[in-house]
Amino acid sequence: MVTNKSVDIIHLKVKSIINFLFPIFCLIVLWELLSRSNLVVTFLFPPPSKVFKRWITLFLPPYFIMAKDILHSLYRLMYGFLLSVGIGIVLGIAMGLSGKVYKFFTPILSLLLPIPSIAWIPIVILWLGLGDLTCTVIVFLAGIFSVVYNVSTGVRSVSKYYVWAAQSMGATRLQIFYKVMLPGALPYIVTGLKLAMGGGWRALVAAEMLSATMWGLGYRIYQAKQFLAVDVMYAGIISLALMGFALERIIFTYIERRTIEKWGMVREI
Amino acid sequence: MGNGKGNIKLKAIGVKKVFYDKFSRHNIVAIENIDLEVYENEFAVLIGPSGCGKSTFLYIVAGFEKPTEGQILLDGVPIKGPSADRGIVFQEYVLFPWRTVLGNITFGLELKGMDKKEAEKIAKKYIDLVGLRGFENHYPHMLSGGMKQRVAIARAFAYEPKLLLMDEPFGSLDAQTRRIMIDELARIHEEMKKTTLFVTHSIDEALKLADKIFVLSARPSKVIKTIEIKAKRPREPDDPDLVKKKQEIISILEKEVKKSMSMEMKAKYSA
Numbered sequence: 001m002v003t004n005k006s007v008d009i010i011h012l013k014v015k016s017i018i019n020f021l022f023p024i025f026c027l028i029v030l031w032e033l034l035s036r037s038n039l040v041v042t043f044l045f046p047p048p049s050k051v052f053k054r055w056i057t058l059f060l061p062p063y064f065i066m067a068k069d070i071l072h073s074l075y076r077l078m079y080g081f082l083l084s085v086g087i088g089i090v091l092g093i094a095m096g097l098s099g100k101v102y103k104f105f106t107p108i109l110s111l112l113l114p115i116p117s118i119a120w121i122p123i124v125i126l127w128l129g130l131g132d133l134t135c136t137v138i139v140f141l142a143g144i145f146s147v148v149y150n151v152s153t154g155v156r157s158v159s160k161y162y163v164w165a166a167q168s169m170g171a172t173r174l175q176i177f178y179k180v181m182l183p184g185a186l187p188y189i190v191t192g193l194k195l196a197m198g199g200g201w202r203a204l205v206a207a208e209m210l211s212a213t214m215w216g217l218g219y220r221i222y223q224a225k226q227f228l229a230v231d232v233m234y235a236g237i238i239s240l241a242l243m244g245f246a247l248e249r250i251i252f253t254y255i256e257r258r259t260i261e262k263w264g265m266v267r268e269i
Numbered sequence: 270m271g272n273g274k275g276n277i278k279l280k281a282i283g284v285k286k287v288f289y290d291k292f293s294r295h296n297i298v299a300i301e302n303i304d305l306e307v308y309e310n311e312f313a314v315l316i317g318p319s320g321c322g323k324s325t326f327l328y329i330v331a332g333f334e335k336p337t338e339g340q341i342l343l344d345g346v347p348i349k350g351p352s353a354d355r356g357i358v359f360q361e362y363v364l365f366p367w368r369t370v371l372g373n374i375t376f377g378l379e380l381k382g383m384d385k386k387e388a389e390k391i392a393k394k395y396i397d398l399v400g401l402r403g404f405e406n407h408y409p410h411m412l413s414g415g416m417k418q419r420v421a422i423a424r425a426f427a428y429e430p431k432l433l434l435m436d437e438p439f440g441s442l443d444a445q446t447r448r449i450m451i452d453e454l455a456r457i458h459e460e461m462k463k464t465t466l467f468v469t470h471s472i473d474e475a476l477k478l479a480d481k482i483f484v485l486s487a488r489p490s491k492v493i494k495t496i497e498i499k500a501k502r503p504r505e506p507d508d509p510d511l512v513k514k515k516q517e518i519i520s521i522l523e524k525e526v527k528k529s530m531s532m533e534m535k536a537k538y539s540a
């Protein structure tokens with residue numbers, strides 16, 4: 001019986017993966033056919049099979065170009081992301097706990113929020129020069145607002161009864177903070193981090209196009225344009241899609257399953 | 270000690286509570302004046318019509334709210350705010366969803382700085398007391414209402430507060446579960462003899478559990494009658510003494526409910 005059940009589960013998983021991949025597969029096949037039929041300019045729309053081959057060879061020795069590009073992009077993303085998470089959580093919690101802090105920062109944030117983070121790229125280049133630091137700052141700007149807003153809303157959403165229950169068991173303010181507020185606000189915090197990661201990834205590519213001096217997916221795509229290496233540009237886009245997907249979906253789905261879904265704080269999908 | 274009742278554990282002196290109601294922009298007197306005494310090991314019940322301020326009074330005892338006038342003494346010491354010497358069980362359980370059954374019950378012990386093994390040993394004792402063995406590693410969302418309330422009761426017992434406060438703890442349970450939980454709590458009280466202040470609007474609950482019942486008036490509330498019950502637990506509902514007391518409480522509460530309803534109507538038409 002047990003094996004039957006686990007076979008069923010594997011069966012379901014395979015089915016859901018197929019359901020997910022099938023539409024993508026159709027799109028690729030359509031593109032391949034169009035490209036080979038010469039209905040479109042093959043130079044601008046190379047067939048996916050050719051792009052994919054190029055994508056693979058870019059990973060290979062002796063240059064490992066694509067692997068290095070991905071690692072550099074991830075490195076810049078992580079620093080910017082961690083910076084926005086660190087500052088965003090502290091500011092968000094302060095805003096969630098104190099009406100005064102909330103009222104002070106809300107007008108400032110409301111004014112900064114509508115500015116796309118990539119609008120800052122030229123100015124940040126003047127401040128910090130071309131390179132990793134500028135990319136990191138742009139990723140930070142792209143993520144900070146979603147973290148701050150979600151964390152402060154999350155803190156305000158924690159029921160006063162949780163706080164009362166903890167106080168009646170003798171919790172100090174600090175204990176209430178990390179044993180009640182943080183886990184209680186976690187559904188919002190995870191959402192904030194997810195948006196910051198996604199926003200950061202998108203902004204990073206623009207920042208790398210304008211500011212990276214070597215390596216990085218954005219840099220690679222932009223460079224390829226100068227050599228009219230269209231297949232390299234597409235290969236870079238494939239990496240962007242797959243890495244972005246992995247970061248947002250796989251990492252956060254894993255975190256959510258192990259925390260807020262397991263605790264019944266949000267419904268399972 | 271002379272009266273055979275032991276020490277006074279909880280004493281309320283002239284407690285008054287006035288709220289400012291933002292909606293009507295009026296001050297509302299929720300509690301007119303409550304004086305009461307609860308002795309050590311006693312199970313005291315506050316009963317009154319809904320909206321009479323009995324939960325407010327409990328929250329003042331817990332330290333979540335401050336009285337406008339008067340004070341409350343626990344072991345002769347005025348209450349200033351919430352602290353670990355008073356445990357509380359809420360109507361809506363208020364278990365931490367991110368902690369397992371065991372983790373909820375060890376929470377208060379962890380706050381004291383007790384090491385994990387020791388805390389779990391104590392928690393297991395209370396898990397047995399409330400009949401939750403085998404559910405230690407379940408998360409609250411996997412449990413039924415009655416089970417959740419068992420966890421909440423074990424959690425309030427585990428860190429050994431001097432006084433247990435219960436705010437209509439069985440109010441959101443179905444009738445059948447409620448009956449079982451009342452009997453369970455009566456059994457637990459016989460075993461633990463924890464001084465308890467219990468808020469309810471159910472007369473049957475009060476009669477099954479209480480050593481002493483404080484009957485509150487409609488808002489603004491005050492204690493209009495104190496009834497003592499000597500019968501041993503578990504109690505039979507057809508015990509003639511209990512039947513008589515039930516009739517007495519019913520007639521008092523009926524009057525109060527009518528009063529509070531006519532007050533509401535008046536407020537409605539004068540507005």
